[in-house]
Amino acid sequence: MATGLGQEAPESTRLDVLVAGAGYVGLATAVSLKQARPSLRIAVVDAAPAGVWQKDGRASAIAAAACRMLDQLGIWAEIAPQAQAITQMIITDSRTADPVRPIFLTFDGEVAPGEPFAHMVANRDLNGALRHQAERLGIDLIEGVAVQSFDTSTTGLTVHLADGATLSARLLVAADGVNSRLRDMAGIKTVRWEYGQSGIVCTVAHERPHNGRAEEHFLPAGPFATLPLKPDKDGTNRSSIVWVERTEDANKLVEGDDLVFEVELEQRFGLKLGEIRAMDKPRAWPLGLTLARAFVAPRLALAGDAAHGIHPIAGQGLNLGFKDVAALAEVIVEADRLGQDIGALDVLGRYQQWRRFDTMQMGVTTDVLNRLFSNDIAPLRAVRDIGLGLVERMPRLKDFFIRQASGLANGTPRLLKGEAI
Secondary structure, three states, X not given: OEEOOOOEOOOEEEOOEEEEOOOHHHHHHHHHHHHHOOOOOEEEEEOOOOOHHHHOOOEEEEEHHHHHHHXXXXXXXXXXXXXXXXXEEEEEEXXXXXXXXXXXXXXXXXXXXXXXXXXXXXXXXXXXXXHHHHHHHOOEEEEOOOEEEEEEOOOOEEEEEOOOOEEEEOEEEEOOOOOOHHHHHOOOOEEEEEEEEEEEXXXXXXXXXXXXXXXXXXXXXXXXXXXXXXXXXXXOEEEEEEEEEEHHHHHHHHHOOHHHHHHHHHHHHOOOOOOEEEOOOOEEEEEEEEEEOOOEEOOEEEOHHHOEEOOXXXXXXXXXXXXXXXXXXXXXXXXXHOOOOOOOHHHXXXXXXXXXXXXXXXXXXXXXXXXXXXXXXXXXXXHHHHHHHHHHOOHHHHHHHHHHHHOOOOOOOHHHHOOOO
């Protein structure tokens, strides 16, 4: 069983925390805990083969609070040169064929002087920086091996890996995605339904610079978002798109003729930035709402998509995951400092109490927004456009929404404020 540090892990290893999943949530959890409590023995196990993460061509919007956390964890300096600040966000509501798309709502500016409310970061840059810090901190990374099962006791748990190895730990963190096997093993039920929509993601090259402006166009089939990226090494202007369509149509678009895709893309993207072209093969992911009925079980805590999968309409999926990381790390570190059992259900219950309501609220909000905007019903269109117009004319309300989107609302964990635990 090879580790990411080039060592051989013993058949049975005693850990304090085992994190399942080496995505941004799993790695950030391990790094947050190890940095605050170097005495904790921590490992990360991931079912994906080594190097798969480097093939992820997607990018994510990282809110200001998450950037503060990454800075506190010592990795923002590595990410920042490749990150693109979002300096403006505009929202329109129209039909695909409309020749003019009136702007109903505009968000400008910063949450603090010199601090944009969000940045766009390539997923592989984020994952790579977290891996580098994990290695510097001495966190073992076990790749290409899934968790087969686990057994809990009053003092800890025994984790059986697919290659026959056994690990023991006081706490298991499930950060293994929206279809979490560990969540199912723990018997945690979910509230779940599909939207009949899929999100098409790809990178688009364009002639003129975007100047840091992001756009979200509410169209009858779903939102079409263009998100600014840093120019690539040869200076090509780039943006990431998240294009929501009915699943049947989305599959036809990504599997069909490239020319048809580019024509449909141009109709939605427009030519305000000059000629455009897709830089990579578009892919489509089905969209749904998944909310775990509980975030914890004996010796187990869910984090990230394992706890919640929401619609991308508000761009908060990654940032919800980082809120989980910051809250869970704070709860575990404080419990360890007090000499408490970090895997005890009463300790983990503090994390659940902190995160569950906020997550449910965001899940319901994105669900309502998607149902309200992903249609062409005239009365609903009139109501939502009036609502957007009212927000545009109320600076205090706009500031409130910006702070919510930036992750700096009340009750924010310390890491998301840029403070050490």
